[in-house]
Amino acid sequence: MAQAQAHGTPAVPDNGIAPAAAHGGIAVEINGEHFAHTGDPQMPLLWYLRDVLWLTGTKYGGAHGGSGADLVLVNGKLVSAITQPMAKLAGKSITTVEGLAADDGTLHPLQQAFIDEDAIGCGYCTPGWLMAGIDLLKRKPQPSDADINQLPNSCRCGCQTRVRAAIKRAAGGKVGQA
Known part of the structure; x- marks a missing residue:
């Protein structure tokens, strides 16, 4: 330990634990x-x-x-x-x-529209549909059926009709309405 101090390097305690170099990552x-x-x-x-x-x-x-x-x-x-x-x-x-809802837990309008339209099925593909739907609504606030059909998602449960209704509900601002 004395040798390290002689060269201006801080002393490392003799507990066997030494700090590792920081990783940039x-x-x-x-x-x-x-x-x-x-x-x-x-x-x-x-x-x-x-x-x-x-x-x-x-x-x-x-x-x-x-x-x-x-x-x-x-x-x-x-x-x-x-x-x-x-x-x-x-x-x-x-x-x-996981980052779509607000900090207070309020769902993104498209998430709520998926609930309103029961557009979830087994749920495996739902996150991808949500992300693609949000991207579509950003690009085309009033998407047509043809626009929705162009989304790169597939659903084995057959929820595409309900997904389309959910995207249109979110586009129409009817989220949370019966």
């Missing part, structure tokens, strides 16, 4: 919180969300993200979380389904 903002991913830079965002942060709303829908179950917003744009390596996300803002 890949800085991202997820649902308004800041995180630094220090693991494999090629890890897909989906696995970071689910396995590291325990944000399990975003689902695995295949290696290429074709079902839409893994959709999130990155800097406000709809992307497949399985196709985005963490290395490409440095400095980006990511919104998952």
Whole structure:
């Protein structure tokens, strides 16, 4: 210990615990919180969300993200979380389904519309539909059936008709109304 002090280095207690060097990591903002991913830079965002942060709303829908179950917003744009390596996300803002409700618990209007229209089915694809619907409503505040049909989601339960009604309910401002 005396030798370390002689060179101007602070003394480390003899308890066997030494501080580790700080890791920079890949800085991202997820649902308004800041995180630094220090693991494999090629890890897909989906696995970071689910396995590291325990944000399990975003689902695995295949290696290429074709079902839409893994959709999130990155800097406000709809992307497949399985196709985005963490290395490409440095400095980006990511919104998952867990980040849609307000801090006080008030649901996003589209979330409420999904409840109002019973557009949930088994629920596996619901987070992806919500994210795609929010993206669509941002781009087209009054989407047509054709616009909704172009969404990249699939549902094995057959909820597409109720999803369409929920998106139109949210677009029409009729959320929470019978």
